[in-house]
Amino acid sequence: MESVFEKLWRIGAAAFVLKAIVAAVAGDLLLLGFILLRRTYRKRYFARRDARAFRFRQQWDALISGEIPYDTWREKSFDRRIVETMVLDALEAANPKESARLLGFLRLSGLIDKRIFEARHHRGWRRWRALVALGRTRAPEGITALAEGLRDRRMDTRMASLRGLGRMACPEAASEILTWVGEAGLVVPALPLQSALIPCCAEKPQLLLPYLQHAAGPVREMLGRVLGEVATASLGTDLLQFAEDPLDELRAAAARAMPHAQPRLAVEILSQLAQDSVWFVRLRAIVSLGKLGHSDSIPVLLKGTADSNRLVRLRAAEALVDFKTGQISIFEQVVALQDRYGLHAYLTALENAGLRANLETDIKAVKNMKPAQKAVLIEVLQKGTPTVEQPAQTETVTSDMAMPS
Amino acid sequence: MIWFLDTANHTLFWYYVVCNLSYLIMLLIALKTSAAHQRRLESHRLSWIKDTPLAPPITIIVPAHNEDKSIRVSIRSLLELDYPEMEVIAVNDGSTDRTLAEMQEEFKLRRVMSLYIPQVHSAPVRALYRSDADPRLVVLDKDPGGSKADAVNAGLNAATSPYVCVVDADSILERDALLRIMVPVLADPKRVVCAGGIVRVLNGSEIEGGRLRKVRLPRKSIEVIQVVEYLRAFLIGREAWAQGNMLMIISGAFGVFRTDLIRKIGGYRASAIGEDIDLVARLHRHLREQGADYHIQFVPDPVCWTEVPSDLRSLGRQRARWQKGLLDVLWPNRDMLFRPRYGRIGFFALPYLWIFEFFAPIIELGGIATIALAAWLGVLSREFFIQFLIFGYAFATVISIGSVLQEELTYKRYSDWQDVFRLVSYCFLEHFPYRQLHMIWRLQGIVQYLRGDVRWRPMKRQGLESAGTP
Numbered sequence: 001m002e003s004v005f006e007k008l009w010r011i012g013a014a015a016f017v018l019k020a021i022v023a024a025v026a027g028d029l030l031l032l033g034f035i036l037l038r039r040t041y042r043k044r045y046f047a048r049r050d051a052r053a054f055r056f057r058q059q060w061d062a063l064i065s066g067e068i069p070y071d072t073w074r075e076k077s078f079d080r081r082i083v084e085t086m087v088l089d090a091l092e093a094a095n096p097k098e099s100a101r102l103l104g105f106l107r108l109s110g111l112i113d114k115r116i117f118e119a120r121h122h123r124g125w126r127r128w129r130a131l132v133a134l135g136r137t138r139a140p141e142g143i144t145a146l147a148e149g150l151r152d153r154r155m156d157t158r159m160a161s162l163r164g165l166g167r168m169a170c171p172e173a174a175s176e177i178l179t180w181v182g183e184a185g186l187v188v189p190a191l192p193l194q195s196a197l198i199p200c201c202a203e204k205p206q207l208l209l210p211y212l213q214h215a216a217g218p219v220r221e222m223l224g225r226v227l228g229e230v231a232t233a234s235l236g237t238d239l240l241q242f243a244e245d246p247l248d249e250l251r252a253a254a255a256r257a258m259p260h261a262q263p264r265l266a267v268e269i270l271s272q273l274a275q276d277s278v279w280f281v282r283l284r285a286i287v288s289l290g291k292l293g294h295s296d297s298i299p300v301l302l303k304g305t306a307d308s309n310r311l312v313r314l315r316a317a318e319a320l321v322d323f324k325t326g327q328i329s330i331f332e333q334v335v336a337l338q339d340r341y342g343l344h345a346y347l348t349a350l351e352n353a354g355l356r357a358n359l360e361t362d363i364k365a366v367k368n369m370k371p372a373q374k375a376v377l378i379e380v381l382q383k384g385t386p387t388v389e390q391p392a393q394t395e396t397v398t399s400d401m402a403m404p405s
Numbered sequence: 406m407i408w409f410l411d412t413a414n415h416t417l418f419w420y421y422v423v424c425n426l427s428y429l430i431m432l433l434i435a436l437k438t439s440a441a442h443q444r445r446l447e448s449h450r451l452s453w454i455k456d457t458p459l460a461p462p463i464t465i466i467v468p469a470h471n472e473d474k475s476i477r478v479s480i481r482s483l484l485e486l487d488y489p490e491m492e493v494i495a496v497n498d499g500s501t502d503r504t505l506a507e508m509q510e511e512f513k514l515r516r517v518m519s520l521y522i523p524q525v526h527s528a529p530v531r532a533l534y535r536s537d538a539d540p541r542l543v544v545l546d547k548d549p550g551g552s553k554a555d556a557v558n559a560g561l562n563a564a565t566s567p568y569v570c571v572v573d574a575d576s577i578l579e580r581d582a583l584l585r586i587m588v589p590v591l592a593d594p595k596r597v598v599c600a601g602g603i604v605r606v607l608n609g610s611e612i613e614g615g616r617l618r619k620v621r622l623p624r625k626s627i628e629v630i631q632v633v634e635y636l637r638a639f640l641i642g643r644e645a646w647a648q649g650n651m652l653m654i655i656s657g658a659f660g661v662f663r664t665d666l667i668r669k670i671g672g673y674r675a676s677a678i679g680e681d682i683d684l685v686a687r688l689h690r691h692l693r694e695q696g697a698d699y700h701i702q703f704v705p706d707p708v709c710w711t712e713v714p715s716d717l718r719s720l721g722r723q724r725a726r727w728q729k730g731l732l733d734v735l736w737p738n739r740d741m742l743f744r745p746r747y748g749r750i751g752f753f754a755l756p757y758l759w760i761f762e763f764f765a766p767i768i769e770l771g772g773i774a775t776i777a778l779a780a781w782l783g784v785l786s787r788e789f790f791i792q793f794l795i796f797g798y799a800f801a802t803v804i805s806i807g808s809v810l811q812e813e814l815t816y817k818r819y820s821d822w823q824d825v826f827r828l829v830s831y832c833f834l835e836h837f838p839y840r841q842l843h844m845i846w847r848l849q850g851i852v853q854y855l856r857g858d859v860r861w862r863p864m865k866r867q868g869l870e871s872a873g874t875p
Contacts, residue, residue, distance in 0.1 A: 021792060021795050021799060024800040027799075027800075028799055028806060032806060032829060034810065038814075189593050191459065191592050191594070194459060229459070310565065311565065314565050345520045347518040347519070348519040352540055383518075
């Protein structure tokens with residue numbers, strides 16, 4: 001059998017061109033026709049939708065209270081979509097009392113049942129839309145249907161379910177997500193999963209601990225990051241076990257969560273983590289030390305200003321500048337480090353906080369300092385160069401693909 | 406002679422067929438991809454990126470050389486972008502006009518001592534300023550480096566975030582552009598190393614206080630043709646190439662990159678003519694050589710509006726420069742061609758650029774010459790010639806209308822009926838004589854490059870506020 005190319009060669013260019021002309025002109029006309037028809041249709045559709053939405057808005061209270069019989073709008077999909085969108089939008093900004101009223105309306109009108117049905121029985125984008133809408137209702141009865149969506153073979157369905165569960169923002173939704181992650185592993189991108197888990201676990205971060213202990217690899221990293229975000233003082237010493245974890249991400253997460261532990265213990269652990277070989281673990285530790293604002297952390301932060309990574313330097317400098325007292329002493333120690341970029345990082349942080357002029361005034365006003373020493377500090381503050389220049393350190397990143405958590 | 410003309414004409418015919426078929430395949434891929442993207446957006450809310458504590462900080466670098474007409478508007482619009490944590494570094498690249506003075510007046514700059522580690526090469530920095538009006542703004546005043554790349558490198562040395570976004574000073578980003586461009590990065594931060602957004606034509610639209618108030622088509626024909634070109638290039642070309650992870654260019658006007666990676670490859674190449682395509686080619690090379698699992702993404706909805714040339718002379722210079730930039734990347738990277746180490750880049754993306762981008766002006770203009778010669782010698786079938794013209798015209802128009810359709814189906818920025826009518830009209834009108842003129846400019850670019858003429862020729866600009874006035 002001859003190939004397409006052989007056929008084309010045999011019929012010759014001229015015959016091919018004639019057919020191609022017809023196809024191309026037909027293509028042009030079809031495309032143009034489609035654009036014109038679509039525009040006309042959409043123009044009419046939106047005009048109709050706006051008019052209808054305006055009518056519903058005028059009758060809002062009667063609609064929500066059920067004075068207007070549900071059947072008058074529920075049977076027509078066009079009206080039903082408008083009402084549902086309006087109610088879900090209102091739910092976003094509603095106070096608890098209004099939320100309860102709107103949720104009651106969604107239940108009584110059967111909209112939640114309908115969405116649960118769609119989330120279970122429809123396919124493709126109709127199902128995705130139903131899953132997201134169900135999540136937006138925050139109705140607990142929708143959690144089971146959303147959890148079923150998590151186990152679908154299509155990525156888009158899983159993502160829509162995840163978003164829906166994230167919107168629920170309750171421990172029950174967190175349990176469903178965590179159980180599913182335990183069964184299936186990381187079968188969706190980590191970030192949407194983290195974003196869904198953070199609001200769901202915020203109320204009860206302890207939910208994460210058993211899963212963290214049994215998980216491995218990327219799932220453990222992801223759960224570690226979530227823990228770092230939601231950790232509260234209620235976790236107490238549970239966090240300590242992760243400070244020496246072999247996984248970089250988990251050590252970083254422990255560092256991020258540590259400000260919620262007992263301060264003295266936290267400073268000790270964070271000081272160790274600030275010496276870690278992985279730059280983003282050091283970064284998290286330095287940021288957390290800054291949040292704690294404990295004077296014991298000053299030597300570690302000073303060392304951080306001379307770190308090989310510039311982000312660590314900057315965050316260490318910012319943390320030092322955040323100390324309300326002893327800024328002159330800190331500045332003296334920064335100058336004594338004789339690290340040009342460390343000094344620049346400190347001065348940058350000082351500038352950003354708008355405290356440079358204050359520090360200069362404070363140095364001038366201080367009494368227990370020799371004039372020569374004052375002059376040196378003021379000169380360094382004004383010129384931004386240390387008294388003895390040191391060669392620049394180069395930034396090293398442990399891995400090409402390493403990123404902050 | 407007759408044999409030569411016959412062969413040349415047939416070569417041109419098949420070149421044209423293959424070229425347009427590739428466009429058609431790209432159009433189909435792009436239609437499918439953007440339809441899926443739209444569906445996904447329906448169930449997606451950008452607000453969570455805005456609120457999530459996991460969104461990494463971004464440094465926006467704005468290189469500016471003699472941009473006193475647009476710098477205020479541009480920076481103001483950048484500072485108004487929706488993103489949880491960002492800083493803007495405006496690099497005044499030795500401007501001889503009032504660029505620095507304009508920024509000083511508008512943003513109340515004060516000289517500061519700030520962290521600047523010269524990790525990638527750039528011309529010396531004179532001073533660093535921070536804005537009292539908005540502390541997120543840092544202005545870096547440096548000696549002229551002679552290229553945009555040099556200015557961006559200086560910005561890279563001062564950047565403090567894990568991601569940098571490079572934006573041209575004559576461009577305006579839509580308010581949610583950063584949130585949108587970061588969607589693929591946040592979804593897969595380990596693999597996605599950079600992402601590009603769509604660049605659209607600002608001319609003709611209305612701007613107020615650094616924000617786009619109303620999108621309109623420009624009045625001048627030459628500008629409208631560029632609108633069609635941009636739609637075709639971004640909504641079809643880049644969308645399709647990115648699907649296969651073969652995107653070879655992220656527009657210099659708007660793109661997000663991983664800071665550590667750009668620093669690692671030495672930043673932008675200061676001597677590059679097309680620094681944007683050069684950077685992406687070097688990223689591909691570096692990552693392929695490392696055996697990294699990576700993705701370079703195109704996101705079609707974060708929009709950057711930019712001023713395009715509004716006179717033939719400036720447009721000709723721009724297109725000649727783009728062609729020089731292309732050759733300046735293709736030639737040094739010729740060793741990547743057909744080598745398994747470079748995978749699909751070496752087997753598909755680069756050969757495509759060589760054949761359908763670099764050789765296009767030579768083949769098309771050469772083809773016109775051989776057709777004319779064949780007609781003069783009487784060896785050309787008039788019937789075939791006319792049919793070929795009609796076919797070429799109709800097929801190319803399908804692609805252009807396809808890009809307008811793509812715009813209609815997805816982003817629909819031109820809501821006015823009159824604008825759409827004009828846009829479609831120019832899909833029919835751009836093929837003659839604009840296309841031939843375009844090929845001549847590109848051929849000029851090749852000749853200039855081969856002669857070693859890589860001078861930057863200034864382009865006439867109106868400035869953002871006036872460019873955006875209909």
